Each structure stands twice: as C-alpha cells, then as structure tokens.
Amino acid sequence: MTDLAQAIATETVDTLKKYYATLFGVKPKQTRKADLTSALAHGFADTSHLQAYWRQLPELQRQLIQECLFTYNGRVDRKRFRMKYGDFPEKPRGSRSFFGYDSGLPDSIALFFYPAESNYGPKQIPAALVALMTSFVEPPAADTLVTAVLPEPLPAGCSMIQREATVLNELSALLILLQNQQLKVGEKTGQPSGATLKKVAKEVHEYYPATTCPEAAGMEFIVAYGWVQLIANSPFCKQSKTTLAPARKTDQKPVATIKVLWEHWLKNRKQDEFRRIDNIKGQNGKGKRYFTNPVERREAIIAALRECPVNTWVSFDQLSRHMFITGSQLLVTTEPEYLYLYDANYGMLHSSWFLLESRYLRCFLLEYAATLGLIDVVIAPPEMVGMDEDRTWGTDDMDCLSRYDGLQYIRLTPLGAYILGLADDYQPSEKVSTETPLNIHRQGRIVFEAPPTPWEQQFLSLYAEQDKGHVWMLSSRKIMETLQLGGNVAELQQFLLARESQPFLPEDCESFLTNSVKNADGVKFLTEALVYSCKSVEMADLIINDKALAKFCQRLGKLQIVLPKSKEKSFREGLNTLGIGCV
Structure with missing residues (x-):
C-alpha cells in the first residue's frame, strides 16, 4: 500500500x-x-x-x-x-x-x-x-507589506516622534550620566530606579508627558527605560552594586556606538521585553518555563523591519498583519493558558497574535528600536486606540492593555537601514528640526528669539546650561564632558553660526571655544596612585629622606605620602628595611 x-x-x-x-x-x-x-x-x-x-x-x-x-x-x-x-x-x-x-x-x-x-x-x-x-498548482500570491500616507493633519491626540533627529544627542547625554555614575538600578533585578528614570527623562524626548490611563502606568518613561537597559547591557558599562559605571571609553563614532548597543541587546537572553507588559499576569509562575527565547523573537522582528522601505511610513496594524499572514516565527509562549488577567481562575488567556505577539512587537519597537533611532513613530495615547481585536475575559473595563498600545505608524530611518545591514554606510536624513534664530552675547550668553525646538534644546544641553526662559550659558564643564565622549566643538560652532544673524562669533566666545579644544587633553591619565598616612612627622621625614624610597615617593601634606600603585611592593619592602611596619 x-x-x-x-x-x-x-x-x-x-x-x-x-x-x-x-x-x-x-x-x-x-x-x-x-x-x-x-x-x-x-x-x-x-x-x-x-x-x-x-x-x-x-x-x-x-x-x-x-x-x-x-x-x-x-x-x-x-x-x-x-x-x-x-x-x-x-x-x-x-x-x-x-x-x-x-x-x-x-x-x-x-x-x-x-x-x-x-x-x-x-x-x-x-x-x-x-x-x-504542486506539479500543476501555482503558488499563492505573496502578501506584500502595504505602506501608508500619514493623514494631514494627524488626528487629535496623535504626534510624530522623529527619533533619528534626537538619538545622537541623547546618546551623549546618557554617556555623561554614566560617566558621572548617575544611573542607579536594582542590585539583583537590574531595573532602573524611579529617580533614575526621572533624571533620564529630562535628557530625552519622551513619547508622553504623563500617565493618562491607569493600565498604562509608566508611559512617561518609555524612552528613559529603554536607554537605561541598553546602556546597562552594553560593553561600555559595568554594574557596581546599584550603580552603573563606565567599563571602557566609547572612543568610536556615535553611530558605531549605537550599533554596538543594538547588537548587544539583540543577544541579551536575560531580559525579556514581554515582562514589560505587566498587566498580563502569570509570567513568574508555571508560565515562565514556556516562554520562548527572546533572541529568536527579536530575529523575527528584525526580518520584518528589513522589509520596510526606508523613509516610508507603515502602519503598525499593517506590519503586525503582514507578520501574522506570512507566518512570522514571533511566538511569545507555547502555553498561553498559564497567563491571565486579574484572576488566574477566570482570566486565562488564549493563543492570540493580537493579544500576545502584537503587544510584544509594540514594546520592542517603541522601547528599543525607536529609542536608538532605527525608526520614527507616530503615537496616540494608549486609551485612544481601544482593544476591539483583543477583547477577552477581564478586559471589558480596561481602556488599554499596555503603555505601548498607542503605537500607530513606524518609519524605517536611514540610521535604521544602516544598523540593520540594508545600507553600507549611514547618510543622515535631511535636517528635521527648524533653525530658531538666536543672538550670542559676551561671555558665552546665548539668547533664542523664540522657543527652541526639542532637538535644539537637547543638542545645546550638551555644551551649555539653561539660564532662564530662552537664555543659555556656555559651560566649561559640559563642553569638557562632551568632548571626552566624542563631542566636537566644530559642531557647536556650526549650530550657533547657522542661527546667528552675524557671520562670526563674538571674539571672547571664539577664544573660549578655541581654548576648550586646546585644553581638552590638558591632563592625561598615567597610572593609579596610593596614599599612605604616617604615624608622625618624624616618620614621614625618615621615609622621604631614604635614598631607595625617595625615588618614587612624594610628600602629600605633613603626614601623607603618595606613590604609584605599581610601586606598592617595593615601598613595603623598603619600609621593612627601615624597621617600619605598614598596616
């Protein structure tokens, strides 16, 4: 047979x-x-x-x-x-x-x-x-990703967030916070503290100014949360108890740094973006063992993003629909019945692309792809979108299911095309921010004639302190911090000249910037030093006057002696020869 x-x-x-x-x-x-x-x-x-x-x-x-x-x-x-x-x-x-x-x-x-x-x-x-x-039946017509034209004007409540225009400035701001050890996370969980999120949110362009829906708590910190997680997971960072500290210098170009952040996040197996859909319960119970590998999920999303045309809008619904129809390998869990809303006995979830996978997709795109400028987005408040396709037990009284439900459209940027391997090099989009006129006064005082755009504020905050209203003051501290992280005074000069009616900067401002460049490498790190405290002035004199020890020891005050860390062994041996113990 x-x-x-x-x-x-x-x-x-x-x-x-x-x-x-x-x-x-x-x-x-x-x-x-x-x-x-x-x-x-x-x-x-x-x-x-x-x-x-x-x-x-x-x-x-x-x-x-x-x-x-x-x-x-x-x-x-x-x-x-x-x-x-x-x-x-x-x-x-x-x-x-x-x-x-x-x-x-x-x-x-x-x-x-x-x-x-x-x-x-x-x-x-x-x-x-x-x-x-299959010898005579033709294959079916392939499903194609449908692009979109944004309505003009955008519907009430919607806003366009051009992430590519701000990401490089935000990266510099985050690296400064990291250098100053201002980023705090849970020692075991790695979750950023509330104070850290508020601090980072002031440096970045968030999607929402405040939470507007009880089911979307934390919607005003989406970009801030994404940045902290990306930095914490990068090779540029190390965690010391609850503090994130620099692990090594980011001496690459900013775009190369962004690529490193992205590639390291894609390989991260410890963090699962679905955990951010916190209204879905049961993720820590039996259901935990059935979650799929987040690395494989991200790969499925990357494959879909590579189908998006550059600088062209695609509605989120169309992208999600296309991934579902074409059999995307994006799968959150193999046993969704262990997940629930409100009550484990009555709120069991069913296997629904729009309930689970689509929610994961929204989170990944908003919190990581958009944060790094790979995509621009159009968003609405989560409660405006509704849950027509997601209705299940327990959702009747919910305005939304997650803080990410407001994602409406995405647009793959030239930066995204480069990071995803679709372009050999990065050619920035045309400047999307307008140039707000300004006047430069003596002593580095900058006065805008109108409110500067968010992009202008973010850029200038790398080099200046905001005084009052539209007035800013150039800051030696900020300029030095930015130069150490790959910033460029020439970019600042171009920024100012493009908005100043005069074709030149004031003489004292030009001199200030010239000296900043000259002094950027004024002090170089050589080696770590050790400081010892002597029991008495006489003992300090004895050590400093010893021929062997005097070669690498120096006096620091009356009782203290400083020496290179590499000479610690020789120092202790010399002390023992003098009959002096070191504790």
Whole structure:
C-alpha cells in the first residue's frame, strides 16, 4: 500500500464513500474500505482527472489549497487565511460531525485532508498528494507589506516622534550620566530606579508627558527605560552594586556606538521585553518555563523591519498583519493558558497574535528600536486606540492593555537601514528640526528669539546650561564632558553660526571655544596612585629622606605620602628595611 493509500485508509468507510462521490461525480459501487481506498488513490494519481477537478473548484477554495500546499505545511490555518483573504470556505452549517476531528471544510476540498497520526489529530494534505498537486498548482500570491500616507493633519491626540533627529544627542547625554555614575538600578533585578528614570527623562524626548490611563502606568518613561537597559547591557558599562559605571571609553563614532548597543541587546537572553507588559499576569509562575527565547523573537522582528522601505511610513496594524499572514516565527509562549488577567481562575488567556505577539512587537519597537533611532513613530495615547481585536475575559473595563498600545505608524530611518545591514554606510536624513534664530552675547550668553525646538534644546544641553526662559550659558564643564565622549566643538560652532544673524562669533566666545579644544587633553591619565598616612612627622621625614624610597615617593601634606600603585611592593619592602611596619 502506498503512503497516499495509507493516509486515505485512516478515514471511515462512510467518509470514503462521500469523498469518492465528490471526486468522481458518481456514487461508488465499492463497499469495501480497501476498494474505496484504492480507487481514491488512483483517482488522485490520475493527474489529468485531478487537474480537471481542481479547475472547477470555487476560487476561495483553490486559494485555501494553494496556501496549504505552499505556506501552511499541508495544514489549514484559519486565522492567517481569513486575515489575508477576508473570508474562509466553511463547511455548510448543520453538516459538521461531532465524532473524531472534523476539519470543518466543504467536502469538495475536505477530501484532500487526512489525519496525520490518528482519527483525533489535526488533518493535513498527505506528502504524496502535496507532491502530485504542486506539479500543476501555482503558488499563492505573496502578501506584500502595504505602506501608508500619514493623514494631514494627524488626528487629535496623535504626534510624530522623529527619533533619528534626537538619538545622537541623547546618546551623549546618557554617556555623561554614566560617566558621572548617575544611573542607579536594582542590585539583583537590574531595573532602573524611579529617580533614575526621572533624571533620564529630562535628557530625552519622551513619547508622553504623563500617565493618562491607569493600565498604562509608566508611559512617561518609555524612552528613559529603554536607554537605561541598553546602556546597562552594553560593553561600555559595568554594574557596581546599584550603580552603573563606565567599563571602557566609547572612543568610536556615535553611530558605531549605537550599533554596538543594538547588537548587544539583540543577544541579551536575560531580559525579556514581554515582562514589560505587566498587566498580563502569570509570567513568574508555571508560565515562565514556556516562554520562548527572546533572541529568536527579536530575529523575527528584525526580518520584518528589513522589509520596510526606508523613509516610508507603515502602519503598525499593517506590519503586525503582514507578520501574522506570512507566518512570522514571533511566538511569545507555547502555553498561553498559564497567563491571565486579574484572576488566574477566570482570566486565562488564549493563543492570540493580537493579544500576545502584537503587544510584544509594540514594546520592542517603541522601547528599543525607536529609542536608538532605527525608526520614527507616530503615537496616540494608549486609551485612544481601544482593544476591539483583543477583547477577552477581564478586559471589558480596561481602556488599554499596555503603555505601548498607542503605537500607530513606524518609519524605517536611514540610521535604521544602516544598523540593520540594508545600507553600507549611514547618510543622515535631511535636517528635521527648524533653525530658531538666536543672538550670542559676551561671555558665552546665548539668547533664542523664540522657543527652541526639542532637538535644539537637547543638542545645546550638551555644551551649555539653561539660564532662564530662552537664555543659555556656555559651560566649561559640559563642553569638557562632551568632548571626552566624542563631542566636537566644530559642531557647536556650526549650530550657533547657522542661527546667528552675524557671520562670526563674538571674539571672547571664539577664544573660549578655541581654548576648550586646546585644553581638552590638558591632563592625561598615567597610572593609579596610593596614599599612605604616617604615624608622625618624624616618620614621614625618615621615609622621604631614604635614598631607595625617595625615588618614587612624594610628600602629600605633613603626614601623607603618595606613590604609584605599581610601586606598592617595593615601598613595603623598603619600609621593612627601615624597621617600619605598614598596616
């Protein structure tokens, strides 16, 4: 018996009689199962008859079989098919069986599907029949990612956030906070403290100014949270108890630093972005063991982002729909029933792309891809979006499910194209910020004629302190901090000259900037030093006057002696020779 005949033989005699009549158009004379099986197998193997039968099927049924043959691995995927075609060829009402596993398909195409393992398992097209049919059946039309044109003006409450325009300035601000050890996280959890999030939020362009929905707590710290996690996970950072500190200098260009941050986050197995969907409970219970590898999830999202055209808007719904239809490997958990809302006994979640995977996708895009400027976004308050496709038990009184629900559109930036490997180098977008006129006064006093844009404020904050209103003062401290992190005084000069009506800077301002560049490497680090305190002035004199020790020791005050760390062993040996102990 052939493999195809073996698959057909798993059905009952009554079902095989029905399939025979459907395939050949006449009632069977055979009554034995073996004879019916053989007749159907020969009918399928008759390519001319099979093609004629195929051609007379309704278009929607042919489309389903095409998808099953080429896309769904021989099985039926109702949700994906209905999403792509807007309909599904259901079996007529009242004709479904309550025994065994019923495919729910019309008999005209149900005859292609047979149980893979038992009469109670899901049905699929046998491999032998797949081979026969793909010899003449064309593959289905590929689903394409539909682009969008933003409505003008944007709907009330919506705003466009051009992340590429601000990310380089934000990176410098975050590296300064890291250098000054201003970033605090939980010693065991690695979660940023509330004070840290507030501090970082002042340096970045957040999506929302405040929480507007009880189910979206923390929506005013999305960018801040993403930055802290990206910095903490990078090779530029080390954690000392609750403080993040520099691990090594970021002497690369800013774009290269962003690429390092991104690539290290993609490999991070310890942090799972889905944990940020905190209204979904059960993530720490039994459900924890069924979560998939976040690295593989991110790879699925990256594959979808690479399909997005550069500098072109795509609605989030279209991106999510496209990923679902094309069978994206984005899967949050293999056992969603362990997750719930409110109550573990009544709020069990079902396997829903729009409830789980789509929420994860929103979080990853807003908190990490957009934070690093790979995409620009259009957002609305989460409660404005609604939950029409996500309604399940426990959501009736919820305005939204997560702080990320407001994501409406995304646009892959040239920076994103470079980071994702779609471009060989980075060519910035055209300047998106307007140039607010300003006047430069003596002693580095900068006065804007109108409120500067958020981008201008973020850039200038790297080199100056805000005084009052639209007045800023150049700061030696900030300039030095920025220069040490890869900043450039020439960029500051270009920024000022582009907005100043005069074609030159005031003489004292020009001199101030020139001296800043000259003094940027005024002091160089050589080695670490040790400081020892002597018991008495006489003992300090004895040590300093010793010929052997005087070669590397220096007096620091009356009682203290300083020496290079590399000379510690020699120093102690010299003290022992003098008969002086060191504790």
